[in-house]
Each structure stands twice: as structure tokens, then as C-alpha cells.
Amino acid sequence: MAMHTRRRVEMDTELQNANAYPVPSGITMEYGTAGFRAPACNLPHVMYRMGLLAVMRARYTREVIGVMVTASHNPEEDNGVKLMEGMGEMLPVSWERHATSFASAHLGELRTQLSALLRDCPGTESSSPAQKYHVLIGEDTRASSKMLAQAVSHGVTDLGGTFKNFGLVTTPQLHYLVASHNSEGLIGEPSLDGYYHKLSEAYKALMAQSKPQPGNEGSYPLTMDGANGVGAPKMAELLSYMKHSLSVKIINNGESGKLNHECGADYVKIGQRAPKGLQMREGRIYCSLDGDADRLLYYFVDKSDTFHLVDGDKISTLMAIFIQHLLKEAQLPFQVSVVQTAYANGSSTHYFEETLLLQVYCLPTGVKYLHAKAKECDIGVYFEANGHGTVLFGKRVLDKVAEIMQDSGRPEAQRAAATQLYHTSQLINQAVGDALSDLLAVQMMLSLLDLSLPQLYALYTDLPSRQLKVKVMDRQRITTTDAERRVTHPDGLQAAIEERVHRHLQARAFVRPSGTEDMVRVYAEAETQESADCLAHEVALLVHRLAGGVGEEPRAPS
Numbered sequence: 001m002a003m004h005t006r007r008r009v010e011m012d013t014e015l016q017n018a019n020a021y022p023v024p025s026g027i028t029m030e031y032g033t034a035g036f037r038a039p040a041c042n043l044p045h046v047m048y049r050m051g052l053l054a055v056m057r058a059r060y061t062r063e064v065i066g067v068m069v070t071a072s073h074n075p076e077e078d079n080g081v082k083l084m085e086g087m088g089e090m091l092p093v094s095w096e097r098h099a100t101s102f103a104s105a106h107l108g109e110l111r112t113q114l115s116a117l118l119r120d121c122p123g124t125e126s127s128s129p130a131q132k133y134h135v136l137i138g139e140d141t142r143a144s145s146k147m148l149a150q151a152v153s154h155g156v157t158d159l160g161g162t163f164k165n166f167g168l169v170t171t172p173q174l175h176y177l178v179a180s181h182n183s184e185g186l187i188g189e190p191s192l193d194g195y196y197h198k199l200s201e202a203y204k205a206l207m208a209q210s211k212p213q214p215g216n217e218g219s220y221p222l223t224m225d226g227a228n229g230v231g232a233p234k235m236a237e238l239l240s241y242m243k244h245s246l247s248v249k250i251i252n253n254g255e256s257g258k259l260n261h262e263c264g265a266d267y268v269k270i271g272q273r274a275p276k277g278l279q280m281r282e283g284r285i286y287c288s289l290d291g292d293a294d295r296l297l298y299y300f301v302d303k304s305d306t307f308h309l310v311d312g313d314k315i316s317t318l319m320a321i322f323i324q325h326l327l328k329e330a331q332l333p334f335q336v337s338v339v340q341t342a343y344a345n346g347s348s349t350h351y352f353e354e355t356l357l358l359q360v361y362c363l364p365t366g367v368k369y370l371h372a373k374a375k376e377c378d379i380g381v382y383f384e385a386n387g388h389g390t391v392l393f394g395k396r397v398l399d400k401v402a403e404i405m406q407d408s409g410r411p412e413a414q415r416a417a418a419t420q421l422y423h424t425s426q427l428i429n430q431a432v433g434d435a436l437s438d439l440l441a442v443q444m445m446l447s448l449l450d451l452s453l454p455q456l457y458a459l460y461t462d463l464p465s466r467q468l469k470v471k472v473m474d475r476q477r478i479t480t481t482d483a484e485r486r487v488t489h490p491d492g493l494q495a496a497i498e499e500r501v502h503r504h505l506q507a508r509a510f511v512r513p514s515g516t517e518d519m520v521r522v523y524a525e526a527e528t529q530e531s532a533d534c535l536a537h538e539v540a541l542l543v544h545r546l547a548g549g550v551g552e553e554p555r556a557p558s
């Protein structure tokens with residue numbers, strides 16, 4: 001059987017479509033933090049090869065695999081692809097290197113690599129005729145996505161796999177679909193209807209306990225910026241399941257504007273300003289999604305029209321407080337842990353540790369690292385400052401919650417809190433950060449805690465910070481340790497950074513090579529904005545001088 005399978009992939013006829021997807025000369029790509037991303041015109045061959053890889057991974061794991069065609073917050077002209085599996089997790093790091101070598105393999109090499117993978121990965125070689133290797137495909141709203149998704153499907157069928165293309169879905173929806181397929185209905189029905197049903201029912205059950213009764217979210221009317229991406233139509237679909245339990249005004253819904261152009265979570269976060277054209281008013285609250293709806297940020301203006309951002313750190317604060325409160329009410333001795341990256345504002349870390357008395361972990365940038373750490377915790381709250389995150393509930397916790405819910409001998413308040421914890425675990429996407437699910441969770445938690453967005457914002461004051469980018473000859477020459485907080489190479493850079501940091505009060509700075517852009521990122525925070533700006537500039541200069549900077553030296557802040 002194994003021999004038969006091996007021969008099959010080595011035969012020309014088995015890769016019928018390969019000739020339609022030659023590797024363009026001079027293009028090599030790496031499977032980075034969030035898969036492959038590049039101008040869409042450079043991607044058809046990568047997509048075809050990721051279709052092949054998805055089937056190989058399905059053979060190996062015996063699970064349905066997902067392939068999402070999106071470049072998230074990148075410009076409309078770009079596109080990208082990432083694989084997801086099992087319970088909706090990202091492709092494991094050990095397989096990222098196969099993705100990278102497949103992506104630039106010419107036809108002959110591709111066959112060799114497929115054969116090598118069959119040989120080296122136990123499981124990929126054996127195949128029973130009854131075993132179907134199934135791949136779920138999703139697309140974002142980019143003009144190129146349809147054609148690129150078709151290239152994925154050609155790769156899938158060339159290796160004898162089957163596929164279902166769901167068309168337009170958010171990235172987290174595809175994670176849900178993959179996880180629900182693999183769990184045989186345990187998570188929910190493996191359809192979009194199943195997704196909307198699950199979220200809306202959990203939200204309604206939680207809001208039924210809201211005091212004052214339904215409609216109190218009406219005192220903070222919500223406007224959602226859909227980044228002109230897939231999140232806007234999908235939010236509209238979700239709202240149709242909510243039966244008036246939530247009303248959201250959707251702007252940048254893609255009917256006229258361009259994807260991610262002067263709108264969306266990245267634009268709002270980086271510029272600390274509203275999407276273009278939005279007139280913000282005091283007393284209303286606003287949020288922005290990114291292009292594939294896996295990031296969410298809130299914001300508002302105060303009386304003096306000053307803009308305030310409620311970023312991933314503040315959203316995780318809300319979630320941690322809410323869950324900590326319910327655990328206490330339910331008399332459950334479990335720990336809430338918070339998982340952050342080095343970009344988390346120092347004030348947030350301090351607040352978690354000193355005020356909420358929670359365990360905080362710092363992990364390298366990238367959802368896969370945070371997710372894996374959060375999974376080890378009883379309850380793991382993880383958010384990147386950029387708005388990507390979720391809350392994971394461990395099995396031990398859910399089992400105990402179920403036990404209390406069913407025990408009629410327990411006090412009513414304890415059972416009610418356990419029931420709320422259960423519904424919260426259903427509302428929050430357990431596979432990945434999900435802007436739609438997070439939005440419902442934030443609205444619900446604010447309402448149940450009777451907290452306004454400005455009150456959440458005021459729980460602690462962020463330290464002023466600044467982010468800069470520096471172009472260098474080879475960004476991979478910079479290596480880091482301690483969750484990217486310290487540089488290990490080039491020599492002398494870390495010591496020089498520390499020397500600059502000591503010149504400022506409450507200061508911190510780090511540098512790391514970007515996983516999505518050909519840049520080195522610089523982060524600095526300090527007691528005042530002026531100090532943070534100055535420190536960021538000093539560190540950027542050090543990177544330019546000590547790590548092979550290209551072009552002009554970074555300019556001093558004006």
C-alpha cells in the first residue's frame with residue numbers, strides 16, 4: 001500500500017495542473033508569522049502548492065485541514081495564504097519549513113519533496129481507499145482571492161483530495177469550520193449557520209442576566225468599521241441572528257471604499273485616530289476590524305474631542321476581570337492567566353500583576369505562540385496589543401463548571417455564575433482570536449459588569465509609546481531572546497540599547513525583525529511621549545548603525 005501511494009505521487013499525471021503554476025523566476029518566499037503574504041500576482045504557484053501541502057497534512061493528521069486565502073490588513077493588491085488544522089490551530093512550526101520549501105519548488109523538485117515527505121512523515125504514506133483527505137477553503141474580499149482559491153483547489157485535487165470552498169468567510173470562521181468538522185459536532189454544527197447560531201445563542205443567554213434588562217447597551221450605541229473587508233457582511237449576517245438583542249451600525253462595509261484603505265484596525269491603531277470620514281461623537285463607542293476580521297479595537301472621544309484607544313491590552317483586562325469575577329461567584333479555585341507579547345503596554349502588565357494579582361506570561365509575537373501558552377493555563381486570556389486575541393478555557397475548568405451547573409444542591413448564585421462561565425466559553429472562539437465573537441463578548445461584559453468603555457479605559461493609564469521601522473540589509477541577522485525583549489546579535493546592540501533606556505524614566509525598548517515586512521521594528525515606551533519618541537529614535541539609530549541599515553539614518557522626531 002505504502003509503495004503504491006509513493007509511486008502515485010511520483011507519476012507525472014498525478015500533478016495534472018502543475019504546469020499551469022510555474023514558479024516565477026527570482027521569487028522566493030517564506031512561510032512567516034501568518035503564512036505567505038505577497039503581491040497577489042506572485043502567488044498562484046504558492047496557492048497551488050499549499051493545496052498539495054494541505055492534502056499531505058490531512059494524510060498525516062487524519063483531520064480536515066483549512067486553507068484561508070487572505071492578506072488580512074495588507075493593501076488590497078496583496079494576498080496571502082495560511083493553513084489551519086485540528087481544533088483550528090495554526091500549522092505547526094515543524095511543518096512551516098515544508099511550506100517554505102514547497103513554495104519555491106519547480107516541478108521536478110516538487111515531486112522529490114512530495115516523495116520525501118511521504119517517506120519521512122509516518123502516516124503520510126499509508127492511505128486507505130476509504131480515507132478521504134478533505135480540505136476546507138475560505139476567501140476574503142480581495143479581487144484576487146477567487147482565482148487564488150481555485151489554484152488551492154487544483155493542488156488539492158491533484159493529490160486526490162476533496163475540498164469544499166466556503167467562498168467569503170472571515171479567517172476565524174474558517175478556523176471554526178475546521179474545528180467543528182474535526183470534532184464531529186461537539187463544538188457546533190460545521191456550517192456558517194452553526195457558527196452564527198452558537199454565538200448568538202450564547203450572547204442572548206448571557207444578556208438575559210443583564211441588569212438593567214436588555215437595551216442597556218443602547219446607552220452606548222456602537223458603530224463598527226468593517227475595514228471594507230469580509231467582517232462587514234459577516235457581521236450583518238450575525239446581526240440577523242441576534243433578533244434585536246444587539247444593534248450595530250456598520251460603516252466601511254465594502255460597498256464603495258477600498259479594503260483597509262484609511263480604515264480598519266491597523267490604520268486606527270498605528271495612527272491613533274478614527275477611520276477617515278468618521279465623525280466621532282462623545283457618548284458613542286466605536287470599533288474597527290481588520291481585513292479578515294481576526295482583530296478588534298474599540299475607541300471613543302471624550303468631552304474635549306480627544307481620541308482614546310481601547311486596544312488588545314484593555315480588552316484582555318475586561319475579559320480577565322469578568323472571568324475572575326465569575327470564578328469567585330462560582331467558588332471555583334482556578335487561575336486566570338494573561339498571555340502578552342513585548343508590545344503590551346507596561347502599565348497593563350503592572351495592572352494585571354499588581355492590581356488583579358494574575359500570572360502574566362510574555363511570549364514572542366505571533367498568535368501561534370500566545371495560543372499555545374494560553375492552552376496550558378486553566379483559563380488563558382491572550383491578546384496582542386493590536387487587537388488579536390481570545391480566552392481559552394481548559395477542560396478541567398469546563399468539567400467543573402458543568403458539574404456545578406447540574407448540581408441542584410448548590411446555591412442559586414453559584415450555579416448562575418457557573419452557567420455564565422459556560423456560555424462565555426461558548427461565546428468566545430476557542431480556536432483563534434475572532435473579531436465578531438470578541439465584539440459580542442466585549443458588549444456583553446461591559447453590560448453585565450455595568451461598565452462603560454471610558455470607565456474600562458480609565459482603569460489604568462498607558463505609558464506613552466512609539467513604534468518605528470528601520471530598513472536593514474538583512475533583517476534576519478538580528479536575533480533575539482527572552483520573548484524578543486533582548487537582542488543577542490549583532491554584538492553590542494543590546495548593551496547600547498540598555499544604555500539609552502537608562503537615560504529615560506519608566507523606560508523600556510526592544511527591537512525585532514518583522515515576520516511580515518522586510519523591516520526591523522523598534523518599540524519604546526517611557527514616562528512622557530517626548531521621552532518615548534526620543535528613545536525610539538535613539539534605538540532606531542543604533543539599529544541602523546550596528547545592524548546594517550540601508551538608506552538614510554532615521555530622522556530625529558520633529
Ligand code: 16G
Nearest residue numbers: 033034366367368384514515516517
Ligand atoms: C501577523 C500575526 C500577528 C502579529 C503580526 C506581527 C497571526 C495570525 N498574525 O499579523 O499575530 O502581531 O503578524 O507582524 O499570527 P510583524 O512580525 O510584522 O510585526
Ligand code: MG
Nearest residue numbers: 072290292294
Ligand atoms: Mg487579520
